[in-house]
Amino acid sequence: MKGAVIGCGFFAQNQLEAWRDIDGVEIVALCDQDAERLNASGSAFGVERRYTDAAKMFDEGGFDFVDIATTVGSHRALVEIAAKAGVHIICQKPFAENMADARAMVNAAQTVGKTLMLHENFRWQSPIQAALNIVKSGTIGEPFFGRVSFRSGYDVFSGQPYLAEGKRFIIEDLGIHILDISRAFFGDATQIAATTRRINPNINGEDVATMMLTHENGATSVVDCSYATQRTPETFPQSLLEIDGTLGTLRLDAGYQLTVQTEGETQTDVSPPLLPWAQKPWHNIQESVLTIQQHFVDCINSGRQPETSGADNLKTLALVEAAYMAAEQGCTVSLADV
Ligand code: NAD
Ligand code: 89Y
Secondary structure, eight states: OEEEEEOOSTTHHHHHHHHHHSTTOEEEEEEOSSHHHHHHHHHHHTOOEEESOHHHHHHHOOOSEEEEOSOGGGHHHHHHHHHHHTOEEEEESSOOSSHHHHHHHHHHHHHTTOOEEEEOOGGGSHHHHHHHHHHHHTTTOSEEEEEEEEEOOOOOTTTOGGGGTSSOOHIIIIIHHHHHHHHHHHOOEEEEEEEEEOOOTTSSSOOEEEEEEEETTSOEEEEEEESOOOOSSOOTTOOEEEEEESSOEEEEETTTEEEEESSSEEEEEOOOOOOTTOOTTTHHHHHHHHHHHHHHHHHHHHTOOOTTBHHHHHHHHHHHHHHHHHHHHTSOEEGGGO
16 A cells, blocks of 8 residues: 655654554655655655655656645645545544535545545543453443543643634644543534633643543533643653443542452553553654544444544534533533534
């Protein structure tokens, strides 16, 4: 399978590393508007075909899929051009700047019968997968309450300066993952309430968000996110879990400690592996990049839809939109209205 990557910035380095680890995949072309970044990645990963114009790269073709690792403003145009070129597509989160763009992107891929997967990797982190497997096995019974929590004081702005500039920050950038984890455990939501705060005076968007979701199956989940939490141990980038089920409880605590209580209690260390190209504390995210990209390849090869397909991710993006509406209006928002 031959692929092309658009966007050779901060996070794409992980995606390029992961592609190198996947059997049967070769990245044959790279694109970035910034020639310096393009050439740095081209040299580091030994990719000769390099483009500063995505349209030109698609015109010349010669690849089966494209991995779009740019920031959100370019996603719709790039997905549409990729669909026109008839290739399978991975697109980074956040999917789009609004629901209309995201729906158009799903339609574009469906029209040409190509796979569109969102690079929604947090649910693929191995500690989260370990917890999901236990909940799906029925060990703690029917889950009726959950808390998915991401609280940190880690400086994400030095690596990703654009995060300080947007009117929106934590829900759109990070909360989107945590909302998606909640969907993975409890299924789709019917309504959401939310509050937001900006604590850091040097950024434009909100850096604290607390959201409460009602799920179709009757479960309630609290999704809380903060980049203004100075604490020890610093848990970046861990998503912590507390899940109450009819037969017991599950907790994923700081340091990747997974505790399951039913009649007895078991505690397991579910720390993610440190891949040869990974660096702590990012290794948790980096491993999930490899896992989700392998999932994309497996889905293409077997004709399945990826778990976080474009169509699926419309529901995660709708939660983001609804959370901003709920926080702004001080009310509960029904997902049917988004
Ligand atoms: P970045 O700004 O460092 O890199 C983006 C690159 O895309 C830049 O080099 C830019 O020149 C290039 N680019 C933009 N538009 C282009 C276009 N039309 N054609 C060609 N090149 C174009 O950004 P980043 O920090 O690498 O983030 C990229 C995306 O990855 C963001 O959407 C971000 O939210 C996401 N991200 C995801 C995770 C995750 O765990 N899934 C983690 C970090 C970032
Ligand atoms: O951009 C974000 C993401 O997707 O994961 C963590 C991050 O890099 C900073 O919040």
